[in-house]
Amino acid sequence: MIDAHVHIWRLGRNDCTWPTADLAAIHRDHELVEIEQLAVPLGITAAILVQSQESDRDTDWLVDQVAASPFVAGVVGWADLASTDIEAGLDALIAAGPLVGVRAMVQDLPADAVDDPAMDPGLTALADRDLTLDALIRPRHLAALVRLAERHPRLRIVIDHAAKPEIGAGAYDRWHEAIAPLARHPLIACKLSGLLTETAPEQPPEAVLDYIRAVHALFGSDRLIWGSDWPVLNLRGDYAGWLALARDAIPVHDHDAVFGRSARAFYPRMRA
Known part of the structure; x- marks a missing residue:
C-alpha cells in the first residue's frame, strides 16, 4: 500500500511557520522516522511527501529526505507557478530527487484564483515534465478548476482532500454538484484524504462515509488515491483508524487501485 499524502516539518526551520501554537495536537516537529514507525506495521510500503509551506526551502528539504529513506517514493513540492524561472526550478528539483508534482495552495484564495493566466506557463511546464498538479482547494474553487483542466488537457490534476467539503447533510448536495464535473475529466483524480479533519468535534468518524462513497462512485477506483494527511x-x-475506516468503506476488489495503483498512475515519476 502507498500513503500518497504525508507531511513532515520542523517548526521554525526550513521556512516552517505552520502549524501555529493554537493547533496543540500537531504543534511540534514531525519527522520521517515517526511516520515510518506508524505506517510500515500496517502494511504501507511507500509514501509521498507533500509540502506544507509555500517555500522553496521547505521543498528542498523534503527532496533531501528522499535520499535518507527508501520509504519515500516521491515529493509533491511547492513552486511559484507564475515565476519566469519555473522551468529551471522544476528541472533542478527533478535532478535532485524524485519530484512527482507541485501543490497549489489555493484553499484560502478567491474562488477564481486558478483562472490567473500568469500560472499558465507554469502549468504547461508541469505537463511537459510529466509532473502532477495537486490542488489544495475548497468547494468554491471547483468550477475554476474545471476551466483550468480545459485550458491544460495534458495536465494530470489531483484534488486534495476531496476539495475539503463541509461535512453535514446541508452541505453534501452542494459539494457533490460542484465536484461531479471534475470527475468527467480522465486526467483528474481525487485524494481520499483529509475528510476527518473537516468534521466537527461532535461528529463521529462515520460522518464522512457518504463522502467516501461519493468520490468512489464519481472517480472510480483508478482515479481515487488514498492518503493519510498525517x-x-x-x-x-489517528493513522490506524483512518486507514481502517477507508478500507472498510471501499470494496475489497478496489483496494489494490485505491491504496496503491492509482497513486503510481497519477504520479508517474514515483520511484519504484
Whole structure:
C-alpha cells in the first residue's frame, strides 16, 4: 500500500511557520522516522511527501529526505507557478530527487484564483515534465478548476482532500454538484484524504462515509488515491483508524487501485 499524502516539518526551520501554537495536537516537529514507525506495521510500503509551506526551502528539504529513506517514493513540492524561472526550478528539483508534482495552495484564495493566466506557463511546464498538479482547494474553487483542466488537457490534476467539503447533510448536495464535473475529466483524480479533519468535534468518524462513497462512485477506483494527511489527521483522528475506516468503506476488489495503483498512475515519476 502507498500513503500518497504525508507531511513532515520542523517548526521554525526550513521556512516552517505552520502549524501555529493554537493547533496543540500537531504543534511540534514531525519527522520521517515517526511516520515510518506508524505506517510500515500496517502494511504501507511507500509514501509521498507533500509540502506544507509555500517555500522553496521547505521543498528542498523534503527532496533531501528522499535520499535518507527508501520509504519515500516521491515529493509533491511547492513552486511559484507564475515565476519566469519555473522551468529551471522544476528541472533542478527533478535532478535532485524524485519530484512527482507541485501543490497549489489555493484553499484560502478567491474562488477564481486558478483562472490567473500568469500560472499558465507554469502549468504547461508541469505537463511537459510529466509532473502532477495537486490542488489544495475548497468547494468554491471547483468550477475554476474545471476551466483550468480545459485550458491544460495534458495536465494530470489531483484534488486534495476531496476539495475539503463541509461535512453535514446541508452541505453534501452542494459539494457533490460542484465536484461531479471534475470527475468527467480522465486526467483528474481525487485524494481520499483529509475528510476527518473537516468534521466537527461532535461528529463521529462515520460522518464522512457518504463522502467516501461519493468520490468512489464519481472517480472510480483508478482515479481515487488514498492518503493519510498525517500528521494533520491527528487533529480529528489517528493513522490506524483512518486507514481502517477507508478500507472498510471501499470494496475489497478496489483496494489494490485505491491504496496503491492509482497513486503510481497519477504520479508517474514515483520511484519504484
